[in-house]
Amino acid sequence: MEENNFYQQVYELARMIPQGRITSYGAIAKALGRPGAARIVGYAMGQAGKADPPVPAHRVLNHKGELTAKEAFGKGNRMQELLEKEGLTIKNNKIVNFNRFFWNPLEELD
DNA sequence: AGTCTGACTGGAG
């Protein structure tokens, strides 16, 4: 597994996020054994848009539950619509009950 | 090799 690049590991883990659930960059980084590398995860997600197969980057938010990446989804509210479509509630660019829908890859990952 | 930047995080006020 260490053979894979950190970015690739981020993509794979991000694809495991169930629909209607969300997680944070730090949780992914920690799950990959690189706690503190949350920024790298975010940076990697930036390339997720051109990654193949596609990565549900809209399910990855910061620890505040804010849609920090919504600008990267076309400068529109596309990211918010996707999340709402999955059953999530968004208020003021922030996920409502963020902690409730939070998906911990370290605990819920099979 | 050095410096800067970023879709971040945790702790303190």
Place this chain on the structure above:
DNA sequence: TCTCCAGCCAGAC
């Protein structure tokens, strides 16, 4: 509960 500050890692110049 919210805001602000410093620390963090990898990649681009």
